[in-house]
Amino acid sequence: MSDIKELITKNRSVRRFKEYESISIGKLKQLIDLARLSPSAANKQPLKYIISNGAERNVKIFKHLAWAGYLTDWKGPAEGERPAAYIIICRDKSIAKESINCDHGIAAQSILLGAVESGYNGCIIASIKRDDLRNDLGIPEEFDILLIIALGVAGEQVQIEPVDEEHGIKYWRDETSIHHVPKRSLDEVIYELK
Amino acid sequence: MSDIKELITKNRSVRRFKEYESISIGKLKQLIDLARLSPSAANKQPLKYIISNGAERNVKIFKHLAWAGYLTDWKGPAEGERPAAYIIICRDKSIAKESINCDHGIAAQSILLGAVESGYNGCIIASIKRDDLRNDLGIPEEFDILLIIALGVAGEQVQIEPVDEEHGIKYWRDETSIHHVPKRSLDEVIYELK
Numbered sequence: 001m002s003d004i005k006e007l008i009t010k011n012r013s014v015r016r017f018k019e020y021e022s023i024s025i026g027k028l029k030q031l032i033d034l035a036r037l038s039p040s041a042a043n044k045q046p047l048k049y050i051i052s053n054g055a056e057r058n059v060k061i062f063k064h065l066a067w068a069g070y071l072t073d074w075k076g077p078a079e080g081e082r083p084a085a086y087i088i089i090c091r092d093k094s095i096a097k098e099s100i101n102c103d104h105g106i107a108a109q110s111i112l113l114g115a116v117e118s119g120y121n122g123c124i125i126a127s128i129k130r131d132d133l134r135n136d137l138g139i140p141e142e143f144d145i146l147l148i149i150a151l152g153v154a155g156e157q158v159q160i161e162p163v164d165e166e167h168g169i170k171y172w173r174d175e176t177s178i179h180h181v182p183k184r185s186l187d188e189v190i191y192e193l194k
Numbered sequence: 195m196s197d198i199k200e201l202i203t204k205n206r207s208v209r210r211f212k213e214y215e216s217i218s219i220g221k222l223k224q225l226i227d228l229a230r231l232s233p234s235a236a237n238k239q240p241l242k243y244i245i246s247n248g249a250e251r252n253v254k255i256f257k258h259l260a261w262a263g264y265l266t267d268w269k270g271p272a273e274g275e276r277p278a279a280y281i282i283i284c285r286d287k288s289i290a291k292e293s294i295n296c297d298h299g300i301a302a303q304s305i306l307l308g309a310v311e312s313g314y315n316g317c318i319i320a321s322i323k324r325d326d327l328r329n330d331l332g333i334p335e336e337f338d339i340l341l342i343i344a345l346g347v348a349g350e351q352v353q354i355e356p357v358d359e360e361h362g363i364k365y366w367r368d369e370t371s372i373h374h375v376p377k378r379s380l381d382e383v384i385y386e387l388k
Contacts, residue, residue, distance in 0.1 A: 146296075
């Protein structure tokens with residue numbers, strides 16, 4: 001297996017962490033540097049990044065996030081298993097007035113692969129109470145909040161599964177607390193032109 | 195430098211290739227496999243991938259692409275320096291009715307990093323005559339064409355530069371044909387909350 005395939009395979013979305021194994025500001029800046037060096041539509045580079053790795057700011061962020069839509073009887077990670085850090089990805093509207101293409105996806109993947117290489121895991125979260133978060137943190141009006149990447153040392157095991165009739169594409173947690181994620185097959189995602 | 199930082203740094207958008215150094219279908223499928231294993235919003239996995247690595251299909255794709263907006267006196271790669279292969283990334287509307295978040299950005303970055311690891315480079319292209327491409331290739335109506343990744347062995351040198359007053363964020367080509375790409379500094383892209 002190639003290095004990149006190993007990294008991508010290890011990069012599972014993790015939602016339960018070892019909350020007290022912290023990530024340094026220096027490491028978080030290294031991850032953002034990976035995003036900075038990644039492709040950007042028309043090279044505009046309109047993304048701005050906000051870092052959080054301290055208890056006070058982490059609490060303010062956490063309460064505005066929604067977790068794991070398919071796990072309907074789980075309210076999100078309990079104290080002690082919450083993310084150790086966050087990177088908030090924003091669009092700077094003074095640079096890109098309209099919505100951007102997919103710069104934030106490119107950036108998020110670079111950050112996550114860097115995190116995995118350094119022994120962390122993460123989860124991209126788009127379900128955010130944006131107005132409340134903006135107010136609580138004082139995020140400027142010219143920033144459109146796009147995504148939050150939750151980061152930390154994984155506190156759960158995540159396993160890839162084939163898509164089957166029972167679960168479809170909905171992930172589930174088994175009785176031993178392992179998180180299972182169905183992925184479509186390569187044959188399904190490649191379209192052969194007629 | 196970490197492995198991922200090296201890959202990300204080497205992953206420059208390349209627009210001139212060694213056209214006749216082909217990429218096998220097997221390799222292209224490996225790259226799509228990396229995208230398949232990458233995060234997807236709500237795990238829906240609505241992306242479909244169309245492969246091209248043969249002269250006939252490549253020609254049909256090439257003529258519907260626009261290249262390097264800032265190089266106003268360059269009409270795109272000449273014969274012999276065009277991409278050896280393409281991966282067309284589509285949204286399957288039967289899976290995701292509305293626009294998706296940034297799955298295509300995540301997928302594109304996985305594909306490009308895999309390509310770089312294997313000695314290739316690429317360029318994400320969003321400026322596409324979509325209707326004409328759909329007609330020429332027979333892409334089904336239920337697929338929304340999102341991006342095309344052009345791929346091949348690099349036929350040009352690309353260099354990262356700081357953003358300066360002369361160029362701003364616009365890339366340029368110097369008299370020795372080296373392509374220069376200004377990237378904002380880490381300090382500029384990290385926003386420190388007040």
